[in-house]
Amino acid sequence: MIESLNELSKIVEKCNKCDLCLKRKNTVFGVGNENADVMFIGEGPGADEDIEGEPFVGKAGKLMNQAFIGLGISREKIYIANIVKCRPPNNRTPLKEEANACLDYLRNQVVIIKPKIIVLLGNTALKNILGDEFGITAARGKWIEKKGIRYMPTFHPAALLRDQVKKIDFWKDLELIKNEAISNNYKI
C-alpha cells in the first residue's frame, strides 16, 4: 500500500495495466480533500476529464456541481474519484478487466482518505464496489454498511441529463448524505 495520494498519483500517471492507457491524454486520479469524510465515486473520465485530468468537469460534472451548490456541499471538503482512471473509448462502460486492473488504486485511495461515507454514482460504481447483484434503481437512496463505511448509491449525474425525472431522486439522495454528514459532524 502507498501511503500518500501524491505518491499514488505518480504511479497511476505511468500505469499501463490495461489498454485504456493507449489512448488517454491524461490519467484522472481524483480530486479533493485527502482527509475527506465523504467520497464520491463515478465511472470513468469522459472527453473533458481526459483533457483536464480532473474528474467531473464536463456536462455531468457541471450538473453535479449545481446540486452541490444548491445543497451546500463543498467540492473542497469531499473527495471525488472514479472506478477507472483512464477514459474508455467513446465513453463506453469500462470492461470488467479494465475495472479490475484499476480497482487496487481506488482501494488504496480509500485506505489513505478513510472516508466515513462513500457515494456510488451509477451502476458501474455500485457493481464494482458492492457486487454485481446490486442494481442502481433498487439500491439508490438506501444506506448500505460494510466494514465500517456507509455507502449511498445514487444515479450517475449523466443519467439525469438523459432523464430529468431522476433529478428529484438524485437531489433527495444528496440531501440524505448532507444530513447524515451534518448529524455526525463530518466535513461536507
Ligand code: URA
Ligand atoms: N463521468 C464519470 O463517471 N466520471 C467523470 O469523471 C466524468 C464523467
